[in-house]
Amino acid sequence: MKKRYIPISIACLLSYTLVKGQEPGTVQENKVDSVQQKKDDTTYPKLQVKGLFQARYLVSATKDVDVNGLHHSDGSGTDNNFMVKYMRVQMRAQISKRTEVAVLANLADFKSDPKTKVLENAYLKYTFSPKLAITVGQFRPWFGIEETYPIDIIKSLDWSNQYLEFGKLGWASFQIGVAATGETTLGDMPFSYSLSVVNGNGKNQVVDNDNGKQYATRLVFGLSKKYGVNLGLNGGVGDVMKKQVHALGVDLTGNVSFGKRWNLDMQLEAKQAINHNLYYSLEESARTSKLSDYLVRGIYFLPNLRYEVNYFNLSAFELSCRYEYIDPNYKLNANARQTYTPMFGLEFLKNYGARIQLGIQLDRYKKQTENTSEFNKNLFIVQVQSRF
Numbered sequence: 001m002k003k004r005y006i007p008i009s010i011a012c013l014l015s016y017t018l019v020k021g022q023e024p025g026t027v028q029e030n031k032v033d034s035v036q037q038k039k040d041d042t043t044y045p046k047l048q049v050k051g052l053f054q055a056r057y058l059v060s061a062t063k064d065v066d067v068n069g070l071h072h073s074d075g076s077g078t079d080n081n082f083m084v085k086y087m088r089v090q091m092r093a094q095i096s097k098r099t100e101v102a103v104l105a106n107l108a109d110f111k112s113d114p115k116t117k118v119l120e121n122a123y124l125k126y127t128f129s130p131k132l133a134i135t136v137g138q139f140r141p142w143f144g145i146e147e148t149y150p151i152d153i154i155k156s157l158d159w160s161n162q163y164l165e166f167g168k169l170g171w172a173s174f175q176i177g178v179a180a181t182g183e184t185t186l187g188d189m190p191f192s193y194s195l196s197v198v199n200g201n202g203k204n205q206v207v208d209n210d211n212g213k214q215y216a217t218r219l220v221f222g223l224s225k226k227y228g229v230n231l232g233l234n235g236g237v238g239d240v241m242k243k244q245v246h247a248l249g250v251d252l253t254g255n256v257s258f259g260k261r262w263n264l265d266m267q268l269e270a271k272q273a274i275n276h277n278l279y280y281s282l283e284e285s286a287r288t289s290k291l292s293d294y295l296v297r298g299i300y301f302l303p304n305l306r307y308e309v310n311y312f313n314l315s316a317f318e319l320s321c322r323y324e325y326i327d328p329n330y331k332l333n334a335n336a337r338q339t340y341t342p343m344f345g346l347e348f349l350k351n352y353g354a355r356i357q358l359g360i361q362l363d364r365y366k367k368q369t370e371n372t373s374e375f376n377k378n379l380f381i382v383q384v385q386s387r388f
Contacts, residue, residue, distance in 0.1 A: 133182060142181070243291045324341075
């Protein structure tokens with residue numbers, strides 16, 4: 001079967017299941033199902049509305065470098081700034097026991113050109129069982145740790161540089177397509193998986209920019225329940241402009257408790273992929289004939305130490321320091337970027353209902369280039385957020 005027909009096959013399977021439903025059972029079972037259906041009809045749809053507000057104050061501590069990290073040899077540029085990063089509104093509609101529709105929009109994107117922005121999630125999810133769920137629409141395909149949780153509970157300042165780079169390449173962040181996810185056990189070991197097929201050219205696109213699709217998978221093995229050790233393996237292949245691309249990744253998470261109040265959460269992730277965006281951004285005369293010569297490689301390590309306070313509205317202190325290494329073209333023209341992001345956070349209310357973070361982001365490049373973003377910089381950050 002040709003790859004292009006895989007999404008059609010999935011859609012047919014979903015349609016068959018929705019139309020046919022469960023196999024006929026006994027009369028008594030049908031009566032029970034009928035009563036349950038009537039009960040469900042009186043409770044659906046179930047609507048849930050959530051949101052996130054996140055704002056920052058940024059100060060560049062490096063001369064001639066603005067708050068966006070761009071160097072200005074003429075001394076221009078803004079070195080301090082108030083900004084609203086997120087004003088997210090999310091609505092989930094549970095329209096049946098198995099069917100869910102979700103919408104997520106970031107209203108803060110209206111402050112600039114909203115084309116291909118604002119709308120983030122827009123999908124339908126049908127859950128056959130805990131072992132299989134099908135998601136169709138615009139969503140975040142799983143290809144690492146960060147895709148499995150939202151921005152408002154990130155232990156650092158923002159997404160990792162690795163996540164942002166792989167989002168541009170179509171492997172992470174918000175994409176349009178279809179995915180199958182589920183969880184089960186392999187013996188006594190918890191196991192979860194994700195299989196996805198996406199256009200690979202980002203969110204809110206009217207049409208795919210070529211006939212190629214990107215196929216990705218993620219497998220997670222629960223190695224230790226006591227210490228929360230999970231091993232994730234990620235892989236993907238696809239076609240971009242009639243050339244084959246691929247991506248690989250491995251990640252490890254762990255969680256250690258020291259008594260009732262202290263907790264250490266750790267994340268380690270490494271990825272490598274063909275950097276087709278870089279390849280096609282170059283003039284034909286300025287690039288090699290092999291797309292596989294252009295490779296991006298990255299790794300990050302994020303430990304987060306948490307102390308539960310539970311004093312009035314103050315819930316906890318958090319201290320983290322993320323180390324990142326990424327090189328968008330390490331094979332031909334290496335210029336590694338190393339980023340250190342120490343952060344101190346105060347959590348108010350419960351479940352990150354409100355949070356204040358203080359930190360600094362330190363970027364160091366192997367080779368600096370004036371009037372570009374490839375320039376050493378130090379950025380101080382004060383960030384506040386509230387979930388509702």
